[in-house]
Every structure is written in structure tokens, then in C-alpha cells.
Amino acid sequence: MIINKNIIRSEFIRRPNRFQAYVKINGVETMVHVPNTGRCREILIPGCTVILREETNPNRKTKFDLIAAYKEGTLINIDSQxxxxxxxxxxxxxxxxxxxxxxxxxxxxxxxxxxxxxxxxxxxxxxxxxxxxxxxxxxxxxxxxxxxxxxxxxxxxxxxxxxxxxxxxxxxxxxxxxxxxxxxxxxxxxxxxxxxxxxxxxxxxxxxxxxxxxxxxxxxxxxxxxxxxx
Missing domain, CATH: 3.40.1350.60 (Trna Endonuclease; Chain: A, domain 1)
Structure with missing residues (x-):
């Protein structure tokens, strides 16, 4: 399946809870949604490159979903949907x-x-x-x-x-x-x-x-x- 929404790379900073993470977009620390309730601790490591999907719902608290991350060169999708x-x-x-x-x-x-x-x-x-x-x-x-x-x-x-x-x-x-x-x-x-x-x-x-x-x-x-x- 093709992801038709806008996709960008960013740097992972931290994940304070299951649904939220902070990443760096163009040098600015930004909160994003994590569509995965699993721990993903071996994937979401501070400094790793993550993939964000831009969402268009104006009622959302966050503009992006964190859908994937690179682990030792391998891209892993973590979107539970x-x-x-x-x-x-x-x-x-x-x-x-x-x-x-x-x-x-x-x-x-x-x-x-x-x-x-x-x-x-x-x-x-x-x-x-x-x-x-x-x-x-x-x-x-x-x-x-x-x-x-x-x-x-x-x-x-x-x-x-x-x-x-x-x-x-x-x-x-x-x-x-x-x-x-x-x-x-x-x-x-x-x-x-x-x-x-x-x-x-x-x-x-x-x-x-x-x-x-x-x-x-x-x-x-x-x-x-x-x-x-x-």
C-alpha cells in the first residue's frame, strides 16, 4: 500500500508516554502522536531517524504521526493500523x-x-x-x-x-x-x-x-x- 499523505524525516528525542513523542523538525522540538501502544524501546532510541506522516484533521492536537523508524539501517514501520x-x-x-x-x-x-x-x-x-x-x-x-x-x-x-x-x-x-x-x-x-x-x-x-x-x-x-x- 502507498501512503499518500506528506512524509518527512525527523530526529527522535523522547517518548514520555504511549501516545506522545517529541521529535526535532527543522531544529524545533515538536510533539507528535505515536500510533502504537507497544513499547518499541529497541526502536525509538534518542537520536534515531524517524518517519512522520502529516495529518490534515484540524481538530488534532498534533500535526504528525510517527509511523516508522530506522534501526541500524533497517526501516521498521510501527503504525498499529x-x-x-x-x-x-x-x-x-x-x-x-x-x-x-x-x-x-x-x-x-x-x-x-x-x-x-x-x-x-x-x-x-x-x-x-x-x-x-x-x-x-x-x-x-x-x-x-x-x-x-x-x-x-x-x-x-x-x-x-x-x-x-x-x-x-x-x-x-x-x-x-x-x-x-x-x-x-x-x-x-x-x-x-x-x-x-x-x-x-x-x-x-x-x-x-x-x-x-x-x-x-x-x-x-x-x-x-x-x-x-x-
Missing amino acids: IPNKVVEEALNNKKIKLLNKYNKVQREKTFGNSRFDFKIEDELQNECYVEVKGVTLEENGKTMFPDAPTERGKKHLLELVEVKKSNKEAAVIFLIQMENVKYFTPYDEMDMDFANALRFAHKKGVHVMAYNCKVGENFITLDQSIPVVL
């Missing part, structure tokens, strides 16, 4: 091999007590519920999720097991918002409950997939399937 858009584009373009038979894509559909990112259907009205998790945490080519404890994420995985029990298909896609990675694995040390729920879901037949992305300052698109190590 991006993964669903990238996966939707990939589903419509048949870029996810395991899900290619599904031709009807619907967003934000409820099953049981959870609302999933997608419900997809084939011509025979066979259904598959899909949950998407954006991944920004990387160490030496190893990518991990989550970077903060997530009870909601665990709930989604267990509900996907219930989807599978109802004779429908279920899948979770970990969208790695960067290039040049080796594999994906759950971050046991951060949230063992989520990691165990992911392994349990896999054993019960939920498809567990990971894809990396091609990332530029004004675009991001799903690229290749990445090995999942459980």
Missing part, C-alpha cells in the same frame, strides 16, 4: 498462499465473544476467521510477539480454537513490519500465557503464519512467508 490494511491488500491480491481459495474478504467480524480482523469466504461459503498481529520486535533476525503483555491477544487465540471446533477455518497472521528477518517466534519471556495459547491453538488446527514486509518511507506491502518457530 497498518498491518490490517497490508493483510487486506494481500488477501485481495491472493498473496497469502494458504488462503488463496477465499475470495470474499470482510473486516471486523464477530464470532463468539471476539471480534476478529477478517472473515473470509470461498465460493461454497466456507468460512475462515483471521486475526492479524503486527510485529516490530527484532533481535539479530529473530522476530517476536508480543513486546508487552496482552491478555486480549491470548483471548483471540483461544477464540480461534473455538472457531476451529465449529468446523470453520481459523488463522493468525503475524505481520512483521520490516525486511531482512530470519524467523518468528512467540516472546515467552514477555508473555508466557500468550505463547502457550499460540502453541495450543496451533495444535488444535489454527493456521499460524508469519510474513515480512517490504517497507519504504511512503509504502509498505506484504512480501514473503517467514518460518514460524513454536
Whole structure:
């Protein structure tokens, strides 16, 4: 997907809370919005180069969203709203091999007590519920999720097991918002409950997939399937 809004580079200064950061734009310290509630501590390091997207809503408190940052030369997208858009584009373009038979894509559909990112259907009205998790945490080519404890994420995985029990298909896609990675694995040390729920879901037949992305300052698109190590 192409980011059609104005994009600029700036220097990261600090992040006092989850939603705000201060950057330097043309030498002036400026507050911007961070569209990601994760910690991103290994990415948002003082002095690093970050990418800002200019917003046009006159009622906003901040003019820019901080959507990406360079980490040791690699650009990592951190906009939490991006993964669903990238996966939707990939589903419509048949870029996810395991899900290619599904031709009807619907967003934000409820099953049981959870609302999933997608419900997809084939011509025979066979259904598959899909949950998407954006991944920004990387160490030496190893990518991990989550970077903060997530009870909601665990709930989604267990509900996907219930989807599978109802004779429908279920899948979770970990969208790695960067290039040049080796594999994906759950971050046991951060949230063992989520990691165990992911392994349990896999054993019960939920498809567990990971894809990396091609990332530029004004675009991001799903690229290749990445090995999942459980």
C-alpha cells in the first residue's frame, strides 16, 4: 500500500508516554502522536531517524504521526493500523498462499465473544476467521510477539480454537513490519500465557503464519512467508 499523505524525516528525542513523542523538525522540538501502544524501546532510541506522516484533521492536537523508524539501517514501520490494511491488500491480491481459495474478504467480524480482523469466504461459503498481529520486535533476525503483555491477544487465540471446533477455518497472521528477518517466534519471556495459547491453538488446527514486509518511507506491502518457530 502507498501512503499518500506528506512524509518527512525527523530526529527522535523522547517518548514520555504511549501516545506522545517529541521529535526535532527543522531544529524545533515538536510533539507528535505515536500510533502504537507497544513499547518499541529497541526502536525509538534518542537520536534515531524517524518517519512522520502529516495529518490534515484540524481538530488534532498534533500535526504528525510517527509511523516508522530506522534501526541500524533497517526501516521498521510501527503504525498499529497498518498491518490490517497490508493483510487486506494481500488477501485481495491472493498473496497469502494458504488462503488463496477465499475470495470474499470482510473486516471486523464477530464470532463468539471476539471480534476478529477478517472473515473470509470461498465460493461454497466456507468460512475462515483471521486475526492479524503486527510485529516490530527484532533481535539479530529473530522476530517476536508480543513486546508487552496482552491478555486480549491470548483471548483471540483461544477464540480461534473455538472457531476451529465449529468446523470453520481459523488463522493468525503475524505481520512483521520490516525486511531482512530470519524467523518468528512467540516472546515467552514477555508473555508466557500468550505463547502457550499460540502453541495450543496451533495444535488444535489454527493456521499460524508469519510474513515480512517490504517497507519504504511512503509504502509498505506484504512480501514473503517467514518460518514460524513454536
